[in-house]
Amino acid sequence: MDDSLLGLLRFGPDGWGDELLAGLQITVALALATAPIGLVLGFILALARRSERAMARVPATIFTTVFKGLPELITLFIVYYGSSLALAWLLGLFFDEPIFEISSFVAGMVALGAVSASFASEVFMGALAGIPRGQLEAADALGLSRWARMRNVILPQVMRLALPGLGNLWLVLLKDTALVSVIALPDLLRRTFIAVGSTKEPFFFFTVAIVIYFTISMLSMAVFQLLEARYARGYSK
């Protein structure tokens, strides 16, 4: 019994090992492609939310409130179906036949990117608030340009303060990629589902999927601990 179950994980045409591995690659690729969006957009959103200009502050606050409050799954549906409809309508003005569709990978990147950027902005807001005013005044007194002040004074300190929160967000993002399986992206969970459909072994295959997700979560946590130690070098006693 057990042998035959493990045999289902063989690589090659009669096993599901290579399919699951290909799914894992898509899961990791989606998370890696989305993380920079969350990071950069999140930092910009944090700066905008702290801005004194209402033109910047109000839209950024609305954006983060909406994407922090909505279930990720409904955001994903709205981006996926909505952008397909909008694109079809737009292209329909010029072409008779649909020429391309939004892929579920891109829809996942956009939806999860907006969500993680909103949460990242929260982390960055906290980190920016943790930098003493004197640091900015000292940078100005040294005659640093705004850009140099940002790059050499603010960013290195923000990274140290934000790292624990960002590590947390990376884990959330990794788990949220599983939702994209619902719009047919052949990620790890989707391929597990297909394997279940053909082998009728749901308990075994979903357990395998959970073990794989758990392993990458643990690995990620180990990496973030190393990073945190590195950024805290100047502060360790």
Next chain:
Amino acid sequence: MTDWLPSILAEHGDDLIDGFLITLQLVIISMLFGIVLGAIIARGRMSKNKAVAGLAWFYVALFRGTPLLAQLYLIYYGLGQFSGFWRDVGLWGFLRDPFNCAVLSFTLNTAAYQAEIFRGAVQALPKGQWEGGAALGMSRFMVFRKIVLPQATLYALRPWGNELILMIKGSAVASVVTVYDLLGETRLAYSDTFRFDVYFYAAGLYLILVETLRRVWNALEQRLTRHLRREDDNSAKNAAPGAGTAAAAQL
């Protein structure tokens, strides 16, 4: 009477409300069971027995480190594989229903998060609180009930509110295993009518629920921690005991 409504709401509005109520039921039942299970696991995490503490750590890491959707699939499809066994022990009637499976998996999931919140709150209290109680001749249970619990509850309030909101959002995955919660009803209405705007109305309902809760929770916390603020202190944020542990417990 419903002329003023957009046609999709006139037709499917009451379905959306039904779904909204199912979402509320899912969340409330899971969160309440989650308190009980979470408290037990938190106790296990703080146990001096290495095996118990290790097991509780593993539970928390496992449920926090894997997608809720995968956990739901494992319970709904995976447990369903052994329907013969469940029939024998008389649990099949329970597990056959996707709503119950969703409640079960949400409870197991939120218990892991709540356990960390409770542990963080109890451990955030200074040791002197325990020692003071012991010096008064109180039993450990009495110290916990009379001294530790009331203070820890205040610490846990904010992160627990965050977890409640995360659960509301997370509960939307139940629609994938044919539970007709708010998102489930929305998908049904969309496949009936192909009117895309129904998603926006559902999104609006979710946002109203989450924002209302967030504000009510803030007000509640302000009210319950008013004795911890000084009168001249306007920035209530600094004085709220949850402010520090909120970040810690969510990590």
